Amino acid sequence: MTTPAPPVTEPDPSALTCPGDQVGPCAACQRKTHKYGRGGCPLCQWCMAPAREKWGPGVRYINTRS
Numbered sequence: 001m002t003t004p005a006p007p008v009t010e011p012d013p014s015a016l017t018c019p020g021d022q023v024g025p026c027a028a029c030q031r032k033t034h035k036y037g038r039g040g041c042p043l044c045q046w047c048m049a050p051a052r053e054k055w056g057p058g059v060r061y062i063n064t065r066s
């Protein structure tokens with residue numbers, strides 16, 4: 001599952017589907033991404049994928065009592 005990221009001059013797909021005033025630069029690569037508002041994320045999906053892999057998809061819901 002390794003999708004090569006497009007050049008950082010290409011906006012993240014999420015930036016094209018959200019209101020323009022919620023678009024901002026990715027915290028890591030400065031690519032335009034859906035950064036603000038509901039559903040926004042400081043990282044573009046290309047930077048988010050490896051981060052999510054590292055943290056795990058349920059990082060907020062880890063059951064510490066297991």
Ligand SMILES: [Zn+2]
Nearest residue numbers: 026029044047
């Ligand atoms: Zn990025």
